[in-house]
Amino acid sequence: MLRKNAEAIVIQRGWLSRTSEAFKVRLLENAELLKFDTGHVIFAKGDKAGGIYGLVSGTLGIMAAPPYSTPRLIDIAVSGDWIGEDSFISGKPRRIELVAQNETWLLHVPLEKMEQMAELDPDNMRAFGVMSILGADSMLRLVHDLQKKxxxxxxxxxxxxxxxxxxxxxxxxxxxxxxxxxxxxxxxxxxxxxxxxxxxxxxxxxxxxxxxxxxxxxxxxxxxxx
The missing domain is CATH 1.10.10.10 (Winged helix-like DNA-binding domain superfamily/Winged helix DNA-binding domain)
Structure with a gap:
């Protein structure tokens, strides 16, 4: 996967497509391009706080559960989806689990880079916050879909x-x-x-x-x- 191709994919749809050009440039400057094989656990519930992951290609299983319960598959992430902002916002351990369903390429922005961006410009913090809003929208749609008879x-x-x-x-x-x-x-x-x-x-x-x-x-x- 070429770096320029990966960046072109994640700015076409999803959260990053809704941010300013300046924010896109700064975020991608801080992102690492990573490859994971089928079955690899990107992070697990309870892992220490970390950064965000943007899905370039492949498929991710999103596993979640209430406290003290075993995570179960609740949805599938596809290209352009970004996940993992909860640790940045809360400073707490991971609340969900991500598992590669096949060969997967991701852009990863480490937590410390996100914190530096937020300190540099308050508008960057607002841009990161939009991730949570979009995540809530996704959960609303998920519940709505599951209510169908x-x-x-x-x-x-x-x-x-x-x-x-x-x-x-x-x-x-x-x-x-x-x-x-x-x-x-x-x-x-x-x-x-x-x-x-x-x-x-x-x-x-x-x-x-x-x-x-x-x-x-x-x-x-x-x-x-x-």
Missing amino acids: SASARIASALHRICWATHIPVAVSQESLSVITTTSRKQVNAIIKRFVEEGWVETGYRSITVLNPEALKHHADEDMAD
């Missing part, structure tokens, strides 16, 4: 949420999809087969490619209209 609507919502662009495979197994949509693997298998027949998605080895996001969204929204 039909399994097919929940699965359509999840695919629309995590497949940020058409014709780009996202590494997500049917087992993971069943967990984040609270459905059985048997249901997932049958519903994905139907979506393939409709021409909405294609499947590969432990991956799904969305072909028609509008159709998925329309199908998911029908559940809320009932």
Whole structure:
């Protein structure tokens, strides 16, 4: 992965795309480009406070749980997503866990670099705070999607949420999809087969490619209209 390509990807969508040009330049100057293999734990719940990670390519599993509970997969992060600002804001240990679902490239900004940026310019602190707002928005959508009554609507919502662009495979197994949509693997298998027949998605080895996001969204929204 070339550094210039990595930077081009993360400024196109997600949190960094909403920041000023000056902030983008300063943040990327402080970022390290890192590669992780499948199954690598980027950080775990309870780890000491650290910096943020921006996903360039690959897929990350987001694991979370209330205090004193075992983290479970709750969502999938895709290119352009940034995660880990909670330690910077609170100064406390990590509250979630990130696991590479396949070969993954990340841009990492260490905690001390973030603190230096915040001290240099108060507007930088505000820019970092926007990450938490976007994270809260994502959690609101996640809860909203899980409130849908039909399994097919929940699965359509999840695919629309995590497949940020058409014709780009996202590494997500049917087992993971069943967990984040609270459905059985048997249901997932049958519903994905139907979506393939409709021409909405294609499947590969432990991956799904969305072909028609509008159709998925329309199908998911029908559940809320009932």
